[in-house]
Amino acid sequence: xxxxxxxxxxxxxxxxxxxxxxxxxxxxxxxxxxxxxxxxxxxxxxxxxxxxxxxxxxxxxxxxxxxxxxxxxxxxxxxxxxxxxxxxxxxxxxxxxxxxxxxxxxxxxxxxxxxxxxxxxxxxxxxxxxxxxxxxxxxxxxxxxxxxxxxxxxxxxxxxxxxxxxxxxxxxxxxxxxxxxxxxxxxxxxxxxxxxxxxxxxxxxxxxxxxxxxxxxxxxxxxxxxxxxxxxxxxxxxxxxxxxxxxxxxxxxxxxxxxxxxxxxxxxxxxxxxxxxxxxxxxxxxxxxxxxxxxxxxxxxxxxxxxxxxxxxxxxxxxxxxxxxxxxxxxxxxxxxxxxxxxxxxxxxxxxxxxxxxxxxxxxxxxxxxxxxxxxxxxxxxxxxxxxxxxxxxxxxxxxxxxxxxxxxxxxxxxxxxxxxxxxxxxxxxxxxxxxxxxxxxxxxxxxxxxxxxxxxxxxxxxxxxxxxxxxxxxxxxxxxxxxxxxxxxxxxx
Numbered sequence: 001x002x003x004x005x006x007x008x009x010x011x012x013x014x015x016x017x018x019x020x021x022x023x024x025x026x027x028x029x030x031x032x033x034x035x036x037x038x039x040x041x042x043x044x045x046x047x048x049x050x051x052x053x054x055x056x057x058x059x060x061x062x063x064x065x066x067x068x069x070x071x072x073x074x075x076x077x078x079x080x081x082x083x084x085x086x087x088x089x090x091x092x093x094x095x096x097x098x099x100x101x102x103x104x105x106x107x108x109x110x111x112x113x114x115x116x117x118x119x120x121x122x123x124x125x126x127x128x129x130x131x132x133x134x135x136x137x138x139x140x141x142x143x144x145x146x147x148x149x150x151x152x153x154x155x156x157x158x159x160x161x162x163x164x165x166x167x168x169x170x171x172x173x174x175x176x177x178x179x180x181x182x183x184x185x186x187x188x189x190x191x192x193x194x195x196x197x198x199x200x201x202x203x204x205x206x207x208x209x210x211x212x213x214x215x216x217x218x219x220x221x222x223x224x225x226x227x228x229x230x231x232x233x234x235x236x237x238x239x240x241x242x243x244x245x246x247x248x249x250x251x252x253x254x255x256x257x258x259x260x261x262x263x264x265x266x267x268x269x270x271x272x273x274x275x276x277x278x279x280x281x282x283x284x285x286x287x288x289x290x291x292x293x294x295x296x297x298x299x300x301x302x303x304x305x306x307x308x309x310x311x312x313x314x315x316x317x318x319x320x321x322x323x324x325x326x327x328x329x330x331x332x333x334x335x336x337x338x339x340x341x342x343x344x345x346x347x348x349x350x351x352x353x354x355x356x357x358x359x360x361x362x363x364x365x366x367x368x369x370x371x372x373x374x375x376x377x378x379x380x381x382x383x384x385x386x387x388x389x390x391x392x393x394x395x396x397x398x399x400x401x402x403x404x405x406x407x408x409x410x411x412x413x414x415x416x417x418x419x420x421x422x423x424x425x426x427x428x429x430x431x432x433x434x435x436x437x438x439x440x441x442x443x444x445x446x447x448x449x450x451x452x453x454x455x456x457x458x459x460x461x462x463x464x465x466x467x468x469x470x471x472x473x474x475x476x477x478x479x480x481x482x483x484x485x486x487x488x489x490x491x492x493x494x
Contacts, residue, residue, distance in 0.1 A: 007032060011268040026126065026271050026330050027364060033275015045276040048341040054273060055335035058266035059124075059152070060237050062331075064219035065263035066124050066149055067241025068256055075142035081313045082146035087182075089147075089309030090154050093120040093301040100296030105289045105354070111340075111347040114162045118337050118355055119297055120305075121155035123330030124148045126363065136379060140319050144326055149242075152332060153185060153232035154178055159336045163343040184231025189239025192222040196240065197247040204250075211251045212258030215244050248466050253404075267331070274334045278356050286350060290357035298362055302327040318377045325373050328366055329359045401462045403427075403455040405469055407447060412476035413469075419443035420477040427457035427465035 014028040038044045075082070098116030101107045107115060127148035136144075157178050161169060169177070196218040205211060219241050226236030249255065303324040310320060337355040340348035407413050418429050418441045431454035432441045447453070457465040471479040 003036075007036075007272060008265075008268060011272070015264075026267065027360060029268055029271030030275040030278075030360065033272040034278060034280055035275075036272075037276045038279065040280075043276060045273075048277065048338045051273055051277050052335065052338040052342055055270055055331070055338065058270040059234065059332065059335060060220060060223045061216075061259075061266040062263050063124055063149060063152070063234060063238045064216060064241045065259040066145070067219070067238045068215070068245035068259045070145060070149070070242050070245060072242060072246040074138050075146045078139055078142035078146055081310055081315070082143050082150055084312070085143070085147045085305065085309035086150035087154055087178075089305035090120050090151055090158075092308050093297070093305040094158065096301035096304055097293065097297050100300070101293050104292045104296065107347060107350075110162065110168070111345065111351060114159060114340050114345065114348075115293065115351055115354065116301075117155055117158040117162055118351065119293070119329060119333045119358060120301070121151045121329075121332050121336070122148045122327045123332045124152065126328040126330035126367070127326070136322075136374060137319075140322065140379065144323065149238040150235065152238075153182060153235040155332075155336065156234060157181055157232065159339050163340045163345050165343070181230065181232045182235055184229050185226045185233065185235035186239060188226040188229055188231055189222050189236035190243070192218055192225060192236065193240035193243025196244055197249065200244075200249050201247070208251045208254060211249065212255040215249070215255050216259060216262065218244060248463065250401075270331050270335075274331065274356075277338075278353070282349075283353050283357050286353040287357055289350075290354045290361065293354055294358040294362045297358070298325075298327070298366070318379060322374055322377055322379050325366060326370055328370075329363060333359055400459065401457050403457055403462070403465065403469075405453040405455060407449055407451045407453070407473070409449050411449065411473045412479075413447055413473045414449045416447050416472060416477045417443065418445045418447065421468065421472055423455070423457075423468055424461040424464045426461040427455060430454050430456050 010032060011025075011029055014032075015025055034040060036043050094113065094116040096116070097119060098109070098112040101115040102109055102112040105112075122144075127144055158174075161174055161177070168174075196215070200211065200214060205214070219237050222240035223233035223237040225233075227233035245252075245256070303320070306315075306320050306323045306327075310323070315323070333355050334352075337348075337352040341352055345351075421429065423429070429441055431438055432445065432447070433452040433454075434448065434450070455465060455469070468479075
């Protein structure tokens with residue numbers, strides 16, 4: 001417990017260093033694992049199977065946090081392109097990278113295909129963290145976010161299929177299996193997300209801290225249900241998390257904060273564990289091979305997959321270039337590299353070493369340079385307004401709700417009078433907190449950026465009040481005339 005606490009404290013402090021220097025935090029966590037490993041402080045750990053199990057669990061938490069923080073309204077236009085990139089684009093990347101691993105590194109075709117599949121998935125944790133630092137156009141950010149959430153599922157299916165004992169299945173059988181597993185995962189994610197949304201909106205739990213636990217449990221349930229149904233559990237957890245994250249559930253900010261903390265713990269534990277599993281003295285033997293495979297992946301496979309995947313959507317070349325450079329790798333390829341290790345596939349240890357070095361080197365290059373690259377392409381600006389931060393707490397005995405509303409910069413609620421909110425009958429703004437001062441607003445009170453509002457609403461009008469607040473935040477006082485609506489759940493608009 002002492003060692004774990006010290007590792008966590010060092011890792012938390014390293015986040016500050018990472019944000020100031022632009023160095024990706026995953027490299028620091030991997031470095032901690034290497035430092036306390038057998039070539040460092042002498043802690044010996046070589047259980048690839050345990051690493052795979054814990055890695056899957058950590059990835060579920062990371063995907064859940066990413067889905068809960070994803071705004072459906074922003075990624076919805078990019079979903080078709082992201083789906084093509086996560087399927088056809090992944091196929092192209094696997095083929096090109098496998099050819100490079102075979103002809104440049106000398107791997108047989110089966111290990112080369114495993115190599116191509118392992119490194120062809122962009123890492124959700126890395127992409128989510130970068131998008132929080134680099135303000136990109138909404139369509140491009142949505143495409144990167146959705147692709148990183150979707151493409152884990154088909155890649156896991158491919159790696160497992162290539163690592164299985166016996167001859168490879170014919171391509172059409174593999175394609176059919178993949179389509180079936182993705183369809184099952186999608187269905188399970190939709191069912192768990194919708195049922196979870198309905199249940200949490202109907203039940204008033206006795207403590208606010210129970211809501212985040214229930215939401216995370218539902219996300220894990222989606223993964224387990226999808227896997228037990230022989231579908232893609234990773235797709236199921238991401239879809240269910242998107243639904244729950246976009247539903248107007250009680251205590252949403254608290255839920256997102258809890259999920260964010262869980263995701264940080266998962267990332268820290270995962271990367272430290274992966275660092276422990278690696279042996280630095282063996283990694284350097286495959287440095288040249290990792291560099292060759294990484295160059296093929298970054299400069300050939302990823303750009304070709306982006307061009308092919310976005311061809312039907314006519315993406316401008318600047319956005320294609322940024323999409324190509326933003327294909328960040330992280331924990332996911334290293335976790336997937338443990339699958340052939342557990343299955344004892346030929347050259348599996350070499351595959352793991354190559355993937356480990358590739359991730360470290362190219363994350364070190366791509367992560368810090370991505371903001372500069374976006375600026376050079378003129379794509380370092382976001383567009384659109386910022387949604388309000390709305391938290392609802394149920395008052396079961398009084399049959400009402402307290403709705404907490406924060407007005408961020410970029411919201412068009414700035415400059416709107418309280419009377420111009422035009423909330424439905426049964427809802428009213430009862431308190432405004434501004435610069436550490438609170439007061440009861442008059443109808444003529446003008447709202448400003450940074451204000452915190454407390455709105456009281458009855459059960460019957462809560463949803464309508466939240467939709468109206470979101471609409472004013474996006475469209476200003478003329479939101480109703482301009483047709484700017486609010487969204488209370490995935491696929492539902494007001």
